[in-house]
Amino acid sequence: MKTLRAEIAWLVAGWTLVCTSGCATLISGTHQKLDVNVRPPGSEVTLYRWNGEVVAGPITGPASARVHRPQSGQPYLAVASKDGTCPRYWVPTTSLSGGGWVDMIAATATLGIAELLGAVIDEKDGALFKLDESEFNNVALQEEPCGQ
Amino acid sequence: MRTIDVLVLNISALIIACRPITLRVETPDVSPAHLRTQVVKGDKPTAPTQCDTPCEIKIRHGSEHQINIEAPGYYPAQFNISYDNARVTAAVQDDECVLRVPLRRRPATPVATPKDDPSR
Numbered sequence: 001m002k003t004l005r006a007e008i009a010w011l012v013a014g015w016t017l018v019c020t021s022g023c024a025t026l027i028s029g030t031h032q033k034l035d036v037n038v039r040p041p042g043s044e045v046t047l048y049r050w051n052g053e054v055v056a057g058p059i060t061g062p063a064s065a066r067v068h069r070p071q072s073g074q075p076y077l078a079v080a081s082k083d084g085t086c087p088r089y090w091v092p093t094t095s096l097s098g099g100g101w102v103d104m105i106a107a108t109a110t111l112g113i114a115e116l117l118g119a120v121i122d123e124k125d126g127a128l129f130k131l132d133e134s135e136f137n138n139v140a141l142q143e144e145p146c147g148q
Numbered sequence: 149m150r151t152i153d154v155l156v157l158n159i160s161a162l163i164i165a166c167r168p169i170t171l172r173v174e175t176p177d178v179s180p181a182h183l184r185t186q187v188v189k190g191d192k193p194t195a196p197t198q199c200d201t202p203c204e205i206k207i208r209h210g211s212e213h214q215i216n217i218e219a220p221g222y223y224p225a226q227f228n229i230s231y232d233n234a235r236v237t238a239a240v241q242d243d244e245c246v247l248r249v250p251l252r253r254r255p256a257t258p259v260a261t262p263k264d265d266p267s268r
Binding site: 079081 | 227
């Protein structure tokens with residue numbers, strides 16, 4: 001019984017150590033797969049940071065792309081476009097990634113102690129967050145006149 | 149620390165956390181473009197509600213707005229942004245809250261010359 005308790009204690013300690021070194025980064029990674037499907041076929045999607053830096057793209061759909069998760073949960077600006085059609089702009093929804101949820105639960109369980117360093121790493125490299133993939137599927141660009 | 153000090157500290161923190169965010173909107177390579185905003189959520193419009201880019205708009209706590217940007221020769225851009233979007237951006241970009249909107253150029257339409265005009 002004593003050995004079992006010691007093993008559990010070691011397991012908890014090990015898990016805490018893993019979490020303090022970036023739990024979400026290990027679970028979810030810094031990038032996510034994004035399935036882009038925009039009509040008409042051949043349309044391009046580009047993801048920008050708000051300061052104008054290109055995060056990914058142009059991605060010609062339909063395609064799958066590896067996109068950097070939003071660091072510190074910063075919003076991106078997505079632009080879908082194709083010559084002759086009205087481009088579509090949107091700010092993709094950002095939410096907690098799978099690893100982010102694990103981080104949150106670990107933080108709650110250990111009153112934040114286990115997450116002191118891990119959460120900083122995870123937040124900075126974006127592993128805590130994910131883009132809502134559904135917003136990149138079935139995007140339809142409309143014909144002129146635009147903005148109707 | 150006295151209770152009144154703690155109270156003042158808390159209220160100050162609340163005021164700082166809920167202060168309006170100033171967002172600078174730019175349209176690279178297109179100057180000026182006309183920006184208009186419309187309230188989507190909340191009851192406080194941006195200040196101002198329209199301007200020529202580059203310009204700054206103030207976004208109030210808890211609000212969401214539709215942004216419309218138009219420039220001759222370019223497709224219009226229309227999308228929603230929220231106070232939370234701007235707040236996170238300001239925090240990440242070291243309090244420099246900037247939104248650069250890449251407008252897409254319309255294809256040049258051929259201008260009909262008298263020679264091309266069949267009615268002549």
